Amino acid sequence: xKSIDYTRTAVLALALVVASGQVLATGDAxxxxxxxxxxxxxxxxxxxxxxxxxxxxxxxxxxxxxxVTDFAGYSEAMKQSGITWSADKIDAYxxxxxxxxxxxxxxxxxxxxxxxxxxxxxxxxTLK
Numbered sequence: 001x002k003s004i005d006y007t008r009t010a011v012l013a014l015a016l017v018v019a020s021g022q023v024l025a026t027g028d029a030x031x032x033x034x035x036x037x038x039x040x041x042x043x044x045x046x047x048x049x050x051x052x053x054x055x056x057x058x059x060x061x062x063x064x065x066x067x068v069t070d071f072a073g074y075s076e077a078m079k080q081s082g083i084t085w086s087a088d089k090i091d092a093y094x095x096x097x098x099x100x101x102x103x104x105x106x107x108x109x110x111x112x113x114x115x116x117x118x119x120x121x122x123x124x125x126t127l128k
Contacts, residue, residue: 027115032123035116046127054106058127060085065101077103087121094120
């Protein structure tokens with residue numbers, strides 16, 4: 001029986017993921033729920049159909065930016081951004097909203113801690 005070099009296999013799999021432009025959600029969704037409450041919950045809802053100052057974030061994965069129909073507060077910059085939300089786009093946006101969507105209305109400077117962002121993104125990916 002031939003032995004498998006699992007380290008090499010894992011590195012090759014990671015290289016394929018990186019080359020494809022996909023990001024693996026490596027965060028902890030439970031910790032992400034806490035981060036959501038602390039960082040996002042004042043302005044965004046995790047309840048389907050309930051927007052606040054910002055749009056609801058349920059169903060964000062795969063959704064076109066600026067497309068929640070019951071939320072009228074989008075900036076033109078967000079509506080025209082061409083973004084379709086995915087784990088990597090959400091991570092970049094949470095890190096630096098004004099850089100990703102210049103002219104956007106979100107009053108948040110960003111979350112520098114990559115681990116907390118990964119947790120938050122993992123949680124957002126669970127919101128259906």
